[in-house]
Amino acid sequence: MKVIAIVSAKGGVGKTTLTANLATALERQGVATVLVADLDPQNALGLHFGADPASLAGISRASLAGEDWGAVCVQSPLGVHVLPYGVVNEADRMAFERHLDAHPNWLVQQLQSLDLPQDAVVFIDTPPGPSVYMQQALTAAQVVVVVSLPDAASYAALALMQRLVHAYCTPRPDFSETLYVLNQADAARQLSKDITRVMQDSLGERLIGVIHEDQAVREALAYDQSLLEYDTHGQAADDLRKCARVLAQRLGLRLAGAAP
Numbered sequence: 001m002k003v004i005a006i007v008s009a010k011g012g013v014g015k016t017t018l019t020a021n022l023a024t025a026l027e028r029q030g031v032a033t034v035l036v037a038d039l040d041p042q043n044a045l046g047l048h049f050g051a052d053p054a055s056l057a058g059i060s061r062a063s064l065a066g067e068d069w070g071a072v073c074v075q076s077p078l079g080v081h082v083l084p085y086g087v088v089n090e091a092d093r094m095a096f097e098r099h100l101d102a103h104p105n106w107l108v109q110q111l112q113s114l115d116l117p118q119d120a121v122v123f124i125d126t127p128p129g130p131s132v133y134m135q136q137a138l139t140a141a142q143v144v145v146v147v148s149l150p151d152a153a154s155y156a157a158l159a160l161m162q163r164l165v166h167a168y169c170t171p172r173p174d175f176s177e178t179l180y181v182l183n184q185a186d187a188a189r190q191l192s193k194d195i196t197r198v199m200q201d202s203l204g205e206r207l208i209g210v211i212h213e214d215q216a217v218r219e220a221l222a223y224d225q226s227l228l229e230y231d232t233h234g235q236a237a238d239d240l241r242k243c244a245r246v247l248a249q250r251l252g253l254r255l256a257g258a259a260p
């Protein structure tokens with residue numbers, strides 16, 4: 001099992017979008033078991049897989065009740081296994097977060113108890129910035145994917161993520177590496193082009209993807225469809241498939257070569 005934490009210091013950069021679409025792309029490229037877990041109280045990841053946003057069932061409620069995750073795992077039409085955060089009231093959310101704070105290895109243990117196949121890939125979506133959720137995800141991850149926008153504020157915020165990775169990942173022998181994805185790149189804007197070049201130069205092969213700004217990303221979500229199906233041949237869908245292939249390479253996965 002390879003665990004990938006999708007993180008960013010700043011909000012709204014595309015973590016949830018990338019989690020859903022990279023997972024779907026890997027599934028379609030032949031990875032047998034792909035699971036996504038939503039560790040963000042926004043409970044938005046399920047929307048990308050057609051889940052009911054009002055459904056109470058999810059990781060948070062199940063964990064508070066001491067229930068097995070299997071009961072809240074749903075399979076998307078495209079085959080990805082989805083663990084939503086679920087809907088909880090404020091008191092339960094705080095109780096859940098206190099539990100995570102008191103048990104830093106909670107996610108590691110939960111994932112181990114799922115007994116997934118060795119070649120399974122697990123994506124963890126997180127809220128922006130430091131939180132108990134990000135701490136759990138970083139503690140469980142073999143690979144961290146930092147998502148950034150091509151603007152100065154996002155670029156400056158990369159240092160915070162590097163410090164957090166250093167605190168929670170670097171000392172662990174099972175941690176592999178930090179990778180980066182630049183999202184919402186716009187070839188028509190000079191600043192976007194400049195920051196993309198700076199990141200390419202400074203990160204080299206650790207920059208595994210540049211995803212272009214593409215209206216189809218927002219439309220796919222609004223119409224309850226996977227971007228890869230909604231706009232199969234569009235720019236962002238193409239970028240995401242490429243990024244998934246590079247990620248698979250970095251993870252050492254063998255792709256069976258399924259749907260395009």
Ligand SMILES: Nc1ncnc2c1ncn2[C@@H]1O[C@H](COP(=O)(O)OP(=O)(O)OP(=O)(O)O)[C@@H](O)[C@H]1O
Pocket residue numbers: 008010011012013014015016017018040042044126127128183184185211212213214215216217218221236
């Ligand atoms: N490449 C893209 N082109 C156009 N719109 C995009 C792209 N990527 C993401 N978006 C849009 O940007 C918004 C934020 O994306 P998303 O919710 O995935 O970010 P996030 O990092 O998960 O946010 P948060 O920090 O709040 O969890 C959404 O409306 C999404 O549809």
Ligand SMILES: [Mg+2]
Pocket residue numbers: 015016017040042044125126127
């Ligand atoms: Mg999100």
